[in-house]
Amino acid sequence: MLHAVQPGDGGVARVVTDLVRAQLAAGLRVAVACPPDTELAAAVRAEGADTYAWRAGRDPGPGTVRETRELGRLIRTARPALVHAHSAKAGLCARLALRGRVPTVYQPHAWSFEAIEGTTAALARRWERWAARWTARIVCVSEAERRTGETAGVVAPWSVIHNGVDAERFAPAEDEAPDGPAGPLVVCVGRLCRQKGQDVLLAAWPAVLAAVPDARLVLVGDGPDGERLRAAAGPSVRFVGAVTDTAPWYREADLVVLPSRWEGMALAPLEAMASGRPVVVGDVDGARESLPPGHEELCLVPPGDPAALAAALGRLLGEPGLRRSLGREAREHVLSRFDVRRTGAAVAELYRELAGVRCTEHREPIAQ
Incomplete structure (x- = not known):
């Protein structure tokens, strides 16, 4: 082979x-x-x-x-x-x-x-x-x-x-604590490029902060748009570059987002769901097939639409109980199908x- x-x-x-x-x-x-x-x-x-x-x-x-x-x-x-x-x-x-x-x-x-x-x-x-x-x-x-x-x-x-995905590698931490005082953390894992839509996420982020002022955003990955994206980001956004193991970042996250413009079926949302995290994703190829039944209304947004993305993130960041429920369902869904x-x-x-x-x-x- x-x-x-x-x-x-x-x-x-x-x-x-x-x-x-x-x-x-x-x-x-x-x-x-x-x-x-x-x-x-x-x-x-x-x-x-x-x-x-x-x-x-x-x-x-x-x-x-x-x-x-x-x-x-x-x-x-x-x-x-x-x-x-x-x-x-x-x-x-x-x-x-x-x-x-x-x-x-x-x-x-x-x-x-x-x-x-x-x-x-x-x-x-x-x-x-x-x-x-x-x-x-x-x-x-x-x-x-x-x-x-x-x-x-x-x-x-x-x-x-x-x-x-390897459901064991991306398993949630056994002793996960409830949301801490630092504010909810949104994580985006992906190559910094037009396909993955981080520019749309940064355009949406001020509206997210207006709804959830203590929210934080971490972008994991590197790529050709890195310099331009860093220049457009505010103080609540952190870039950590490429990492050898993304699993710890999923476990740190309260919510994972990938606002792609196109995909076949993105791997990062599956990894996040295996980690017991809810995801918000662009409605591109493979997105609907990857989500648990009933999650589409909350977790899918039109690609390239900062307002819709901000609304979806703001709603889930404001409801910790809903996030935890969606995360448990997401984990079970990956175990059964992916x-x-x-x-x-x-x-x-x-x-x-x-x-x-x-x-x-x-x-x-x-x-x-």
């Missing part, structure tokens, strides 16, 4: 790391081609996977030809039975390099044409329609992401496999179907 991955950080890196861990435990030989010196490269190497340094940037450009040739060389070296390409850049290079000669799974992790406009978006949609002929299966992380692809004219065999083991098993079954890849049978221990 070879995973071709770009980017090597953020939610994609966490998804791939979880898959690699499960596949190694199931007896597969797993290799990962990704940018060196990244979060992903270090994580999968620590898990015991073969790693190949694929020096690829995030965006297409003049270097794409070189990147495609380099990935083709790495694939010939690894000689995999199946290639799983993650996100648009890897999907572009892997399918150009292979052209269907090896079964190729493509997982967009949100469609690239949603991030751009005009002629560039039209070209991206045209490419996705064309490249489907070299794709044994497109894996979407939500039914909404699949529908977005179909609406764009992508005709291919589809599988919908929801993202999953456990990472369920995701790994579904992907393993897909590999068996496409390439006859056999895994050692894995059974959960029987409760005594």
Whole structure:
């Protein structure tokens, strides 16, 4: 098995790391081609996977030809039975390099044409329609992401496999205290970029403070918009940069927010809910599928709407009892539907179907 991955950080890196861990435990030989010196490269190497340094940037450009040739060389070296390409850049290079000669799974992790406009978006949609002929299966992380692809004219065999999280790693603290005197804490975990909508959150924050004057906001992550966002933030907003472990920040939070403009199914809200925290999220692909039934009215906001975001945050910050109730329901929902083991098993079954890849049978221990 070879995973071709770009980017090597953020939610994609966490998804791939979880898959690699499960596949190694199931007896597969797993290799990962990704940018060196990244979060992903270090994580999968620590898990015991073969790693190949694929020096690829995030965006297409003049270097794409070189990147495609380099990935083709790495694939010939690894000689995999199946290639799983993650996100648009890897999907572009892997399918150009292979052209269907090896079964190729493509997982967009949100469609690239949603991030751009005009002629560039039209070209991206045209490419996705064309490249489907070299794709044994497109894996979407939500039914909404699949529908977005179909609406764009992508005709291919589809599988919908929801993202999953390690519910034990993100478990709430056993001795959680009630709200303290410092004021409620809102946490946003995500790359500092237009997709994740932190600019919308900062535009909404003055209205949140008008309703809840002692509220505090922490932004966890780094990215290309970091400098601009820091310049726009007030004294009640703290930037902590990228962290190796987000779980402590979810446990510190009273409320988690991710006002994305587009997604496939964002991982951070699932991690927050596994931690027993209510979330407020942009109503984009995967958001409705990830929330517990009945949470939509309180927890979904139109993307790019600071007023609606401020209203949702203000209401939940003003009702601690409601927040705790929503958090308990969120935790149970993740345990029942979004456990990472369920995701790994579904992907393993897909590999068996496409390439006859056999895994050692894995059974959960029987409760005594």
